[in-house]
Amino acid sequence: MTSLQSILYDSFTRHRTIVIVVALVLTAFVPLADTLLPTGWSYALLALGVMGVMIALLALARPGTATAGGDRVSHGSGARPGAGLLLYLSPVILLNLVYPLVSPAMAAVEVGGVQLTLIVLASSITVPWLAQAACLPAYRAIGDLMAARDMSAITRRFCATWPAMFVQALPLVIVFAVPLWLATRWSFTALATYAALCALHLLFVQSLVLANVGDRRGLWALAWLAYALALFAAPTMWWLPPLLGALTQIAAMGRGLSAVVLAQRLGARDFSTDLVRGLLMGAVLWADKFLLFLVTDGNFHVVIVFISMLPAVVAYNYYFVNLAPRVDKAVASLHRTIAEEPLTVLATRSKRLSRTVDRAILSTGAVGMVLTLVIALLLEGLQPVHVLLAVAVGVASWSFMILTLLSYELDYIGEKLIPQVLGGLHLALCVAAFVLIGVTQTAGGGAVAYGALVVADLVLVGVAWTLYKRHWTQPEYTLFWRHATSW
Known part of the structure; x- marks a missing residue:
């Protein structure tokens, strides 16, 4: 009551x-x-x-x-909330404009006997769910620094843990690739392309963490603009959009990149806890699209x-x-x-x-x-x-x-x-x-x-x-x- x-x-x-x-x-x-x-x-x-x-x-x-x-709502940056929302929605706006234009070119190409359009579609409905789990450990790594809003310190901490965090999150791709193969029986080449595309998007979405934490909506939109331009210019080069989008964020990290190390790992227990938590919470918004693809072989x-x-x-x-x-x-x-x-x-x-x-x-x-x-x-x-x-x-x-x-x-x-x-x-x-x-x-x-x-x-x-x-x-x-x- x-x-x-x-x-x-x-x-x-x-x-x-x-x-x-x-x-x-x-x-x-x-x-x-x-x-x-x-x-x-x-x-x-x-x-x-x-x-x-x-x-x-x-x-x-x-x-x-x-x-x-x-x-x-008070925004410390002084940015107009409407403009901030527009920038934050840049992936929705840009991709919905570009994908209909490039779909015919993708459909004309097959990878391992499967249309490239289907492989890209499978990746597109996987990545939002995957990202929910893969990015949670990043917020744990920088959590104690976020209150102070010192972006230099946050960037250095993120760069120090990112390489290991990316490698530790890669098994998530297998979690999605196995049911996809069981449902579709795609060839090894097609499945490997899907897995590689998901891994590149994993790199891309993790690179966006700093723009999100710092409320840098312009930098966020720049990443998706680069992604959309690469997709429009070379729709069959499936690896280029996430890679080019990630490069815009890596370039913005500047001196923080000097803190990059390969040996520093996040605790296995905390990392696994965050992955499971992210998968279960992300399932609410994104699981239906992935399951719909599985039961229809992408024909919906x-x-x-x-x-x-x-x-x-x-x-x-x-x-x-x-x-x-x-x-x-x-x-x-x-x-x-x-x-x-x-x-x-x-x-x-x-x-x-x-x-x-x-x-x-x-x-x-x-x-x-x-x-x-x-x-x-x-x-x-x-x-x-x-x-x-x-x-x-x-x-x-x-x-x-x-x-x-x-x-x-x-x-x-x-x-x-x-x-x-x-x-x-x-x-x-x-x-x-x-x-x-x-x-x-x-x-x-x-x-x-x-x-x-x-x-x-x-x-x-x-x-x-x-x-x-x-x-x-x-x-x-x-x-x-x-x-x-x-x-």
Whole structure:
């Protein structure tokens, strides 16, 4: 009841909850538009979708309207949050522009009897999940330096551990390559190309850690611009984009590269713990795409699936660029209050932090669901035959995104095991949906599987929300007092 009261008795969160519910209901009705509405209404829905895109872009460019009480997020760099989000979304924007242009050239080339397009697609849906696990050890290595924000010291520490960290993470490629081979029976040459492409992307995503830690959005965008240009100029040179992208980041490390050593290794136990934790937490957002590829041999409606998941990806990035800094600031304020202020002040600051996190999550959920409705309207006007699949994938991706955010908040506050359990349950549900239900190459088969995941994951979201509220309603206890009383 407490978790529901926090929504009902706060006007801001109540409004965002209403937006989510209304957008969800309207999205569910979009596939019925051809049945319920007279002929010609598809053009009106298309116009509504275009209008929705413009409104959404305006809202994303002015994030102060989505934060608590109209307070804007404070960015120490002075950068405009809208511009920062645009730069952070550069891979989404650039790759969605370039891939359709280069796909015909890739499709004309075979590697080991497999179209290069399929190998690149398999790598593209593997790397985000792989990156979630492979980059966590890097944050552990530099964790004690991040509070001081000394990028020179952070860069030296990262460079000292990166070579060994990269080598230690390479077995992850095998974790994905084995089920891919079992499902597709690709030739050794094709599988080796896939593994090499994943390894190069592993190098690339680890090289981006410093740009992310330092909030260097321009450097982040430069890496993806180099990646996209290489892909556009030489689409069949599959090894060039991740390598060129990584080189932009390596060049920016400058004098920090003098700290590179080959002998320094991260502790095997901590490293393995981070890999497993990253795989389980990353599974929530990315496992479905990998499993979908396995059960269909890559023969699914790629464009529809990727377009439909875009709202969740945009909302997820929106949270970390525009809302997470405000949460971090509120957590830092609570830590100072615990150390310096009387208990009467602590209660107020604690409630403020809890409200801030609630509002950030619900604001992200509202952005994601409204964008999902917009995409559904656009596809109803342009590709009505695929709109059922688009709605199923879009709503499922939204639930994956919310579950990921709740898991992240639980992990943030110190509950490391619960997010891994939630990720493991989600992975099991994905396997059940795609294997037991059976996914064919038809849009209807995919819609049924994703529809089942919507139902199952909304239950997980409810469980995660309850657990999240249990720990964040009194964050001072979870962040400090519980640990203090255990000494």
